[in-house]
Amino acid sequence: MSRIPFTKMHGCGNDYIYINVSQHPIDDPKTAAIKWSDRHKGIGSDGLVLIGKSAVPEADFTMRIFNADGSEALMCGNASRCIGKYVYERGLTTKTEIRLLTLSGIKVLSLHVNGNIVESVTVDMGEPAFDVPTQFVDSRGMDKGTFVSMGNPHYVIFTENVDQVGETGHSLEYHPAFPQRCNIELARIEEDGTIRTRVWERGSGITQACGTGACATAAAAVLTGKAGRTSQIAMDGGVLSIEWRERDNHIYMTGPATFVFDGEIE
Template structure:
């Protein structure tokens, strides 16, 4: 048996198990994600995140994300913020700007540090994409949603009933319009201008927050004239600030990251 150290972290309640694979490689991350994410028989999480060395000089570190069902995700905004906090506060870097290699490109993390503590992180999520035939077959879509890819596919539906997430999310995730399955957001613009959003994440089901989902929601709101280019996205687990910058067309996500506990698990 091998004992693997891990850290449980969350961003607005979106919780993952983090392993530093530079010190402790994981031979079968798919099996580990399924077993460890089980909230009754395992550690319990929305998935497993592997922190590693970058394979290219344009990035400092790498991130791989495996959902609770073992499927590999392209990107996770909440996890990227947590990695920034982990790397800085665990002494793996002293840089307050970190370039992170993901399956959807290199994301730049800007750490907001006070007295050695990372209080929040802003992530450059790059440009949104609206026509991705590998992820979305528009002619076969149903409903009145907006497709936005933030490196991973999202379908945002504005509605007065965001609580339909449990009823409709699973069905829409697997709709034929989405060849790679899809993350589904149900959103409502509140009287104060904030956007209440609930998320069905591809491979994980209902989660308390989704960083890429918050970005997709803010972009969809701006596209449809429901909001400006900067929004507060209020999810079950907390609030993220999203700005779709006009000058470079990039989406910037700012929010917190938090440690929960450290532990060891045998494999």
């Protein structure tokens, strides 16, 4: 049985298993994601990320991401930052601006480098979309939320009860209003203006952080008049800086990426 090298990384606690599939192809990534993500019997993670070489000249690398339940996600901001750090520090590129092909399009990563170390990464997350679900979403007694698409669907509810994210997320992920299921964010504006946010990711449950969720929360805060176009989103695993620029209507996310360990698995 062959052994596959992997790298464990996290962005603000949102942890994934990363594999360079240009060197080590994965035949069945859905099954691998389920098995390897198990925190008791596997490596333990929020999912599996496959890094590949791009077959199109418009992009430098590709990303495929599989949640802990095996479902394939369209995009992950935290994983994108980790890929930027991985490909630069592992010598796969010398570029500090990287174009990453995802299922929700090409994302541009700007690496903030000190010496040979990528200290943080800014990701152009593109324009948010606000396609309203076809029916009212029962938010379990909370205020009605705001639907935001960042290439994947999010439903942001502003509430003082952010610790109800487990119960609320579990009930709303499969709500009929969301035919593709939905990521759920509960958010609260703190006295210093920071937006405290907790996340339920479809396919993974409660996670320490979610890059697209942070962007969706910041956009929802602007739309509802709760914050300006620059926000600090404080998630369970750390803080992400989000800017929704008027110039191009794109949302830019800046945050850290961290190596945890390397290993091999059968």
